Amino acid sequence: MNLFEKIFNYQVMSRLDETGAFTITSHERAWLKTMLEHPAASDAFSVETLEKLRALLQPEQSLDLGDRFREKAKSKEKHVYHLLISPIRRIMLEQAGMHMTFRTKDGRLQTEQSGFPYKLEYSMVKREWYLLWYHLRHHTLMSTKLQNIASISPRPLEEQVTAIVLTDIAKIIESRKETAVIEVIPLYNKELSRILYAFSCFEKEVEYSDERETYRIKLTFQLEEREYVLSKLRFLGKRVRILEGEYMRNRMLESTWRALARYGKDES
Template identity: 25%
Template sequence: MEIFLEAKSTFYKALEEIINRAYEKGTISQKEIYDVLTKYNCNFPVIEDRVFARNGSYQKNIYVLKRHDSKTYRLRIDTKIEPYVTNLEIMWLKLIMSSRYAELFLDSSTIEKIKKLKTAYVPPIDMSLIVPKNYSKILGREDIKNIAPKLKMVLRSILEKRLLRYTYIARQGQVFKNVVGIPVKIQYSLKDDMFYIIFYSLEHKTFAKCIIQGIENMTYEEGNFDREQVLKEYELYLKNAKAKQPIIIEVMNTKNALEKAFCMFSSFEKSARYLKEKNKHEIRIYYYEFEEAEIISRILYLGKSVVVTQPQHIRENIISRVRNALKVYCDNYMV
């Protein structure tokens, strides 16, 4: 029955939680059952009658519970529902195994377990359709064997609250030697398939976003610091850096522009709505001021399918850049 298919029914999840709670505790109260049904939006009379076996028709009742006393129930069969994966989930797991980053975040034993999962049918997937191709023209994709040690050092530094000393080579070629910082966050950009590390500099009391390819000579640095205080400073920094209004764009759903827009801005907080009168989608992008140049670059990448409506200074910036590009093009390529 579809009511028991996890992918199609929230009632399955509600019943699974009720059974497992009753199994773990020995009994489950009537209030707890109601709370679970409410949590999954299943708290309506037909479902309640089936769970509590109050329905006049025997076949419409679900006989998993039996009354223990006036306020609690027990399971009729002393067993719980073991977790399982659906065919769709197996397909997804096998797909992520094709990523070159899988070994960075999963142990070999977990990878082997996923490889052994079997499903009735897994259709072939052309990875060239979904793997990002808009790689940086300045920095190439670093070999996974070179990325792994860096990421592991950063993760260990975060978990163990340790300082890192490193040298950073920026995209424009500037070299920052022997910087001492605290890694606060790891970010991944789907747009250009790169990892970024956000460091907090103890010396300058500021935050820097570094491309992992540009980080060299990382070593652990001895020293004491209050990590909780650093995180508070980080949150305050983000709060003060948040743009006062979002960038609002209108996207025509042509040439997959809408899908591209959601992909390009997947790492940003955003909201969207359909403008029926214009047959366009409006996307509001909430961002930090230091991300403005990056957002403008992504908007330009989407081309004429996107129009910026607000704020005015972003519109003027994009118009200016387009005009300059046209001027350079016309000056160099006479038609």
Template identity: 20%
Template structure:
């Protein structure tokens, strides 16, 4: 029956929820059934007829419910549907096991269970054909065995509301030794394949974004603080730091520029529309003032397939950077 095809049928999920709710509560009302069908966009007359056994051809009816009283129904067989893993989900689980970060977020017993899952009768994805190109040329990716304890102590400190003392080396190699900070959140950059930690400094009353692999000598520090208050201060900090005007770029859909643009700005709030008269896509990028230099570098990475239309100071910055690059190139390679 096509309606139960794996990874295709929303009706299966709707019927699973109907059966499990009826099993859990003993009965299920007609309204609850309609609400579930609507939730999964399955509220079509033909499907309702099959569930309530109203179809003239009895082979097309689904005999899982029987009328009870006051527009309620009970299960004909009093059992629930246990969750199961589809072939598509197995393929996905096998794929993520190839990630170097699998051990960061899954314990060893879970990883072993996934490895024992029966592989579908399809060719697996060969991860060796996927060649990463966006990783930072300045910072090499840290060994996962070194990164793991740092991530775990930061995440544990967030959960347990602990203060941390650490030494941090910035991108320009400036060292901040014995820094005290309260971890607020952990972020991941798809572009650089790196983890970042947001710290609040009780001393300077401000926030800093640190590359986790550049954090050393990290350890818990004694001290009390109101985490909820710090999170409120963080939201106020972000609100005040938000740029009043988005950066607007027009992307020509050539050489995969559009896909690259969405990938490069995947971590930013944005909106997009198609400009039919120009045959271009307009992307509005909303950002914080402290992210301006990062956005400019990503725009430059996209090259001539992207035009910045607003704001003017960003246009002037990029034009100046391009002129400097051309001048350096001309001076170095003049014949």
């Protein structure tokens, strides 16, 4: 049998697809077994998953990396992956509560705080992971950097309590929403796709006026995302202008005056 025949054998692939199985090469199995020997594997997988993978790969040979790889010196960088992501995701999937110990901005240690993890968010600007969670005692929605969390453990919650918490979270998020209407200057209508891409992570509605030949974009975002939206508007420059959203208009006007004061000509 040809070594690559399994790739083209429709019957074999169909049967594998029906059973939810997939094929991997011996080299891939060897690579995976080698990677599972790294200490970081215990942080990336649950104990049950790790034991199952190691048992399945028992007959395989590990890769002999030896001295073939060298890592050059580099500056310190923040990694996208964080060790707490996996345990937090497991708690979220089970819709359980949690006990968490974390440090506040002023350095104080908050021990064994009871909460409900709602969402994991990654800030592209700060390159930081954040946990959005509901404080069961204060009934507020809070955001905490993962690097400030000292420990976290699951806490069982009754289904009725979970339903109440989710309802409260939905109300809080709705109350924090803000909208702004942005108009695309007709000269830059051809750059609409680029402009929409700048706001791709936000909820938006787009309308086109035949009479004025202009596009209007209604953005919906959270109050804490104001600064990020403003940074995108400054990046787009003269392509857009804010029609509705008093706070956003005032902030852009303030930025304009500061720029004029810095770069404008001195009349005296």
